[in-house]
Amino acid sequence: MATPAVRMFRRLEGLFCVYKPSGVHWKLVRDSIETNLLKVLNATPSQPLPQEVRFLAQPSTETEAPKGLTLSATSVPVLSKHPLVSGPEFQNIQVGVGHRLDAFSSGVLVLGVGNGNKTLNDLYRTRVTRDYTLEGEFGTATDDFTHTGGVVERSTYEHITQDKLERVLAMLEGANQKALLMYSNVDMRSQEAYEMAVQGLLGPEGKSAPILTGLRCIHFQPPNFILEVQCLNETQKYLRKVVHEIGLELRSTAVCKGIRRTRDGLFTLQDALTRHHWTAADITQAIRQYHSSKKHRKHSLSWDNLNYILLSTDSALIQSS
Amino acid sequence: MAFPFVRLCPRHVSTGLQVCSYATLSKASRPQEKSSAGPVFQYVGQNKKPTPKVFVWGFSFTGALGIPSFVVPDSGRKKPRKYQLTPYRLETAEQISSAACGYGFSLIASSTKDASKLWGMGLNKDSQLGFQRTQHSRHQSYDYVLEPSPVALPLVNPLQTRVLQVACGRAHSLVLTDREGVFSMGNNSYGQCGRRIVEDELMHLLFFSQVACGQDHSLFLTETGKVLACGWGADGQTGLGHHNISSSPVEVGGDLSGVEVQQISTYGDCSLAVSRDGQLFGWGNSEYRQLASVTEATQINSPRHLPLKGCGKVVQAACGGTQVAVLNDKGEVFVWGYGILGKGPNLSESSTPEVIPSTLFGRSQFNPSVAVTRIRCGLSHFAAVTDRGELFVWGKNVRGCLGIGKRDDQYFPWRVTVPGQVVDVACGVDHMVAMAKSLL
Numbered sequence: 022m023a024t025p026a027v028r029m030f031r032r033l034e035g036l037f038c039v040y041k042p043s044g045v046h047w048k049l050v051r052d053s054i055e056t057n058l059l060k061v062l063n064a065t066p067s068q069p070l071p072q073e074v075r076f077l078a079q080p081s082t083e084t085e086a087p088k089g090l091t092l093s094a095t096s097v098p099v100l101s102k103h104p105l106v107s108g109p110e111f112q113n114i115q116v117g118v119g120h121r122l123d124a125f126s127s128g129v130l131v132l133g134v135g136n137g138n139k140t141l142n143d144l145y146r147t148r149v150t151r152d153y154t155l156e157g158e159f160g161t162a163t164d165d166f167t168h169t170g171g172v173v174e175r176s177t178y179e180h181i182t183q184d185k186l187e188r189v190l191a192m193l194e195g196a197n198q199k200a201l202l203m204y205s206n207v208d209m210r211s212q213e214a215y216e217m218a219v220q221g222l223l224g225p226e227g228k229s230a231p232i233l234t235g236l237r238c239i240h241f242q243p244p245n246f247i248l249e250v251q252c253l254n255e256t257q258k259y260l261r262k263v264v265h266e267i268g269l270e271l272r273s274t275a276v277c278k279g280i281r282r283t284r285d286g287l288f289t290l291q292d293a294l295t296r297h298h299w300t301a302a303d304i305t306q307a308i309r310q311y312h313s314s315k316k317h318r319k320h321s322l323s324w325d326n327l328n329y330i331l332l333s334t335d336s337a338l339i340q341s342s
Numbered sequence: 343m344a345f346p347f348v349r350l351c352p353r354h355v356s357t358g359l360q361v362c363s364y365a366t367l368s369k370a371s372r373p374q375e376k377s378s379a380g381p382v383f384q385y386v387g388q389n390k391k392p393t394p395k396v397f398v399w400g401f402s403f404t405g406a407l408g409i410p411s412f413v414v415p416d417s418g419r420k421k422p423r424k425y426q427l428t429p430y431r432l433e434t435a436e437q438i439s440s441a442a443c444g445y446g447f448s449l450i451a452s453s454t455k456d457a458s459k460l461w462g463m464g465l466n467k468d469s470q471l472g473f474q475r476t477q478h479s480r481h482q483s484y485d486y487v488l489e490p491s492p493v494a495l496p497l498v499n500p501l502q503t504r505v506l507q508v509a510c511g512r513a514h515s516l517v518l519t520d521r522e523g524v525f526s527m528g529n530n531s532y533g534q535c536g537r538r539i540v541e542d543e544l545m546h547l548l549f550f551s552q553v554a555c556g557q558d559h560s561l562f563l564t565e566t567g568k569v570l571a572c573g574w575g576a577d578g579q580t581g582l583g584h585h586n587i588s589s590s591p592v593e594v595g596g597d598l599s600g601v602e603v604q605q606i607s608t609y610g611d612c613s614l615a616v617s618r619d620g621q622l623f624g625w626g627n628s629e630y631r632q633l634a635s636v637t638e639a640t641q642i643n644s645p646r647h648l649p650l651k652g653c654g655k656v657v658q659a660a661c662g663g664t665q666v667a668v669l670n671d672k673g674e675v676f677v678w679g680y681g682i683l684g685k686g687p688n689l690s691e692s693s694t695p696e697v698i699p700s701t702l703f704g705r706s707q708f709n710p711s712v713a714v715t716r717i718r719c720g721l722s723h724f725a726a727v728t729d730r731g732e733l734f735v736w737g738k739n740v741r742g743c744l745g746i747g748k749r750d751d752q753y754f755p756w757r758v759t760v761p762g763q764v765v766d767v768a769c770g771v772d773h774m775v776a777m778a779k780s781l782l
Contacts, residue, residue, distance in 0.1 A: 234706075
């Protein structure tokens with residue numbers, strides 16, 4: 022029979038996303054969420070102790086007839102099942118992390134609880150794109166491509182105009198589009214390759230080098246600029262390197278001041294829980310939302326078609342921004 | 343990485359053992375001060391203009407690429423490079439404004455007023471690059487020119503005239519200047535050079551705005567929109583109403599009479615003209631269904647108007663050996679004919695225009711307005727330049743002429759990685775020349 026704690030755990034199984042602040046290791050986030058959930062799970066009122074019938078020897082109060090034990094049946098609680106003996110019901114729960122975010126970046130971090138971890142594995146095996154907002158600043162180059170690193174070189178940036186930046190971004194995008202075609206395993210001489218290229222479905226399956234499927238500048242005020250990036254198989258260090266390389270292409274230098282993930286697959290900033298909402302109640306609600314949206318999606322497609330959804334949500338996001 | 347450290351503030355050191363110190367933020371977590379000492383480098387000034395560059399690729403043994411070390415290596419340990427499969431920078435003395443690729447040779451021209459404004463490289467057996475005097479004998483010309491060599495034009499005012507455009511055919515070439523008309527060089531056995539079949543004569547003609555060379559015929563477009571043709575006419579490619587050769591340029595009639603033409607194009611045996619109001623006219627070879635929208639015959643010897651459904655206003659046309667491509671004002675590319683047309687291996691011939699989806703040219707959700715601005719045809723391949731400076735090629739990869747790094751044929755538009763923004767491209771049979779400028 023499932024205890025109330027187990028029933029509550031069943032409600033908690035699934036995927037949800039949190040907003041990871043910058044300066045914090047992702048493991049701390051995962052650990053604090055696990056602690057919060059455990060606290061609530063173990064605080065559920067435990068079931069009353071089961072009773073069992075034991076034949077206990079009654080101590081005879083009279084001094085006569087010392088021989089011959091008289092056993093009487095008594096119902097005693099099973100002490101081995103007492104929480105103080107067996108310990109809390111949940112010692113640890115499996116909280117898994119999706120695509121990791123390093124300490125410098127912030128944004129959407131997908132977590133899965135219990136059975137949701139299996140879904141996490143499947144999700145990251147299909148081709149999932151992520152959206153980032155990169156803030157950069159011209160004029161400096163550092164050793165770890167961030168504004169807090171050791172300065173390697175400083176250079177002028179007065180010659181940079183938005184038009185030149187757009188040209189460099191167009192060149193980078195062209196190179197990445199070509200990389201998308203090169204890493205796909207389809208034979209380029211087949212009709213299937215042409216059909217997929219027209220629909221934009223050609224891409225790497227599984228592991229590959231990081232590829233930026235979309236890149237554009239949304240704010241330009243020298244020395245600061247903000248880029249919106251859509252990428253596959255990336256790491257945040259690679260994105261900082263991209264900012265550095267944009268600076269080099271413009272015959273100047275650039276550092277990355279901040280990376281913010283705005284979307285990871287189908288989880289967006291709107292669904293992300295901020296620090297004050299890392300409680301079991303909010304997480305349960307987020308997971309319920311995820312399950313209901315999954316039901317809507319399951320009606321019309323399978324995991325293979327997830328790419329269509331991702332591409333169309335990308336376009337919807339860009340049109341709405 | 344910097345280690346966190348605690349800095350003792352000297353002001354608070356008081357007498358005695360009591361030292362009041364406080365920890366400041368470690369170096370790693372504090373943003374760098376802007377006023378730290380160190381030189382500030384300036385790599386470019388504010389008025390830097392983009393540098394013009396020329397890239398070549400394809401089959402190099404004819405010398406058409408203009409890089410002698412591919413044919414005759416500098417050191418004995420290196421091997422000759424027969425196919426240059428990716429763009430290679432060609433160093434030129436001046437900024438090149440016009441280039442043309444013929445069958446095994448190329449001409450590049452600069453719009454300068456200096457004495458040398460036209461260079462040729464490649465096959466010169468028919469003197470298509472002019473007379474290239476050898477070192478040993480004054481009366482002999484080189485058969486293969488491996489490096490861009492100046493072509494001497496007999497100009498009346500060599501320091502005032504500029505070269506506007508060059509065009510190359512199978513064994514002849516045409517040079518259009520701004521004040522002195524058109525000069526032609528090369529094989530004139532079919533009258534394609536526009537002079538009567540007499541050797542060593544160069545003739546001035548009317549005011550022209552464009553010249554185009556087919557395989558063995560030439561087309562001239564005047565500033566008023568009239569088209570003249572001369573040369574081999576067995577397929578009717580001269581459009582003069584007969585199938586004989588024409589040794590001097592004669593005005594083309596047919597459906598083109600009274601029409602103002604803005605662009606002409608030819609490379610094989612089929613010719614096309616685009617009028618100023620966006621109509622397309624064609625004549626010549628139609629064995630590959632290039633002109634099938636008006637006729638079932640295999641040749642037309644007089645220009646006919648081609649009614650193209652769904653193409654809109656035609657802005658540019660490009661004609662290859664067996665295939666045709668047009669560009670409309672919205673930047674869409676339509677192809678038809680025979681061969682690798684660009685819509686996968688299944689479409690190998692079409693007699694009606696087929697549009698190539700713009701997603702193949704880089705249009706995506708992030709860039710919804712990418713349009714093609716130039717379309718060119720080689721003998722069996724296509725090239726398209728977009729407004730973002732990207733070059734797309736597709737078609738038969740004859741001896742590596744596509745420049746995509748492999749020798750396989752390409753069945754749909756593929757980006758060529760050129761270090762710079764491509765401005766224009768010239769396609770030949772087995773090589774290409776691209777004019778680009780640097781990004782910054």
